[in-house]
Amino acid sequence: MSHHCPHCKRVLYNRRLKHCGFCGTHIPDNLRFTPEEITALDQKMADLEKQRRQRERLVAEEEEARQRAAGDFSAFM
Numbered sequence: 001m002s003h004h005c006p007h008c009k010r011v012l013y014n015r016r017l018k019h020c021g022f023c024g025t026h027i028p029d030n031l032r033f034t035p036e037e038i039t040a041l042d043q044k045m046a047d048l049e050k051q052r053r054q055r056e057r058l059v060a061e062e063e064e065a066r067q068r069a070a071g072d073f074s075a076f077m
Contacts, residue, residue: 005023007020
């Protein structure tokens with residue numbers, strides 16, 4: 001299915017919006033995400049953000065452990 005604005009024919013960069021982000025034309029419901037799809041996307045984004053924070057925390061902990069092992073305590077003062 002083509003996800004282009006029916007008026008300006010540009011790609012719909014955000015299918016959550018009710019209006020085209022380029023020309024402002026109303027986007028028909030069949031081209032937009034359903035409320036269920038939006039909920040699923042929001043959940044997926046929240047899960048990805050949680051995973052990113054966990055990875056960053058792990059990397060920071062590993063770096064701290066490396067610095068301690070190397071005897072570099074200046075980073076902690």
